[in-house]
Amino acid sequence: MSATTAVRTSPQKAFSDWANNHRKWLFASPAMIIVGLLIAIPLVWTIYLSLTNAEGSVRAEHDFIGLSNYAEVFTDVDRFWPAVLRTFIFTGGALVVELVLGMAIALLLWRPFRGERWVRVAILLPLVATPVAVGMMWKLIFDPNIGFANQLLGYFGIPAQPWLSGQATALPTVMFMDIWQWTPMVVLILLAGLTALSDEPDEAARIDGANAWQRFWYVTLPLLRTTVVVAVLLRSIDALKTFDILYATKGKGGGAFHEVETLNVYAYGLSFDYNDYGVASAVLIIFFLLIIAIMWLITLRRKEKVAK
């Protein structure tokens, strides 16, 4: 006892002891500090900007104006609220279709069959394509005058459709592009979940005389719940933040009538087109909080279910 007290009197030794006891924090701290700063600085800066009237250049003089940017945004029924609505329609619509389609395809690919490897590769191709290139490709296909889509419809005697250029059809068309590109990812996640399942519950249900649909609905799907939640989480975060396809097909402002302007496109327009940095920051912070709230709700629901 007295020996340790004597040793502890040396400051170096004291530090070394302290370091030894806290080495996991010590070693991890540089990384944690850097990562923390990389997240915190832009966030704090954006919050700060959202409380000012910064305009034209962030280096120009600007005043602290409190929450009036937020007030302006929340009362903006021309651009902000329609953009919120579009963000949810786009995300919700695309997500539902991707899940249903993805589940169907994953179930088809689950059981081994001839040439399955080729089918799997082919189905994953959209996933590896660059979103901007995907946008350009579909833009050409959907061109109202010279595009392939309308030519194809013409063969069947169906009149040409406006697709991306129609005020009502533009949003469904970009949703279709998102579905085309991201269903494979849902397939991939669900397939991974399916392969991890044991065959026994399914077999037991079969012996009990359950039909295919019953086995899927009452056995496979409940077992797959965590995987589905993961797919929903990943896809919805991504879909909420979609920018590239929308920008590549409809440009700044999401078209003449803002028909595909989601929150992300709106914030981009405010900052890069209008140089209205204060309001743009306010929109981004609101968007950020919105995403966090949704993710919180999804994980909360999952925890409730698990608890049950």
Added chain:
Amino acid sequence: MKRSVLRATALATAALVLGGGLAGCSTGAGNGGDSDTLRVTLVNHVWTDIIKAKIPEFEKQTGIKVEVAQFGEDQLSDQYNVKLNAGTDDIDVMMYRPLQEGKLFAKNGYLANLTDRVSKDKAWNWSDFQDGPVNSTTYKDKVVGVPIITEQEVLYYRKDLLKAAGLEVPKTMDDLLAAAEKIKKDNPGTAGFVARTGKSAAVTQFSSFLYSYGGDFTDAEGNASINTPEAKAAYATYGKLIHDFGPANVSTDMSWSEAMAIFTQGGAAFYTEADSLYKNATDPAKSKVSDTVGFAPMPAGPAGSKAYNVPSWALGVNASSTHQDNAWKFIQWATSQDMMLQIQKAGVPGSRTSVWADPDGISTYPADLAQAIAISTKDGVGHDRPLVIKVPEAREIVGDPIVVAITGGDSAAAADAGNKAFQALLDDENK
């Protein structure tokens, strides 16, 4: 315990490597490498292609190493927004649009004051530059840029379709409406008229219609005037031409590249567009109608034929650049009388009076185009969009009635609503 320590160490190492890498990157970019390297940012344009081919000559003459970064219009704007906002010094010479960003950049102090430099070199001759363009690169009596390219709006038309219809080249807006209607009726699948339809993109090409009908974006007192009877008539005509006589299923997102594609694929008889893009229509490699395309001045409205005549691009020096002397040398070289003459002969309309006065300067242009340009230059209006700081926002406001008219809506009501919004923007800027 052991594992978590290992993981922590790995993380720390990764962070150090990453952090070090990032720091390395930023010093590399910040110091700009060699002190005699000049960083020039240019837009995708015929002008840029020609200059780039000649840059080795400049490097040999001066010993300055030039590094060119090249972008599309929108990407260039975004680049400037991000970099100049951060006060970068890794842009020295910048190609910019005086009417689009000029006021904003000058107000933000992004552009170096060139007043002393332009007046110093008598041989280079600043007074040779046209007044309109010089005016638009001057901010509060300070010269902040050198105009390099000018643009006028002209009427592109198809000689074969006109001949088949037995029509003359339209001299007035009424002629144009009648001719477009007849050609569309006679040739199923071919539009009588095409032009830009995008809310923001169409504004510049619509401006000549506005002026020819006797209107403007603002009146003499600087108040919004896009709901005057003249302006409403201009909106209605532009919209009618495209809605009634334009391509079927017309998109409301077309900029020049889409509209030009319809024209050069043989899809339309008339097309109003900037003359600086004429090579797209006359080059057989790009155009199916290269042998039958003709050019004419803008058809006259009640106020005559009044096209815009504007400086579309200029060169400026980044105020934060540490190579301002070399940047100025580059600009002088790229805008010398001889250089501008060569570039104009290659198809890019220049901003010096002398290149237009020189018969050699227009020798390579189609004769009818040269004539149309001469008329547009003489009676031209010096702006093709509202002269404000927040140009992108203003363009969307004044462009809204265009899109409404194109889609067959009530453009007069849209003009009334737009006028209010535009006035609010003007009030806000003049506060």
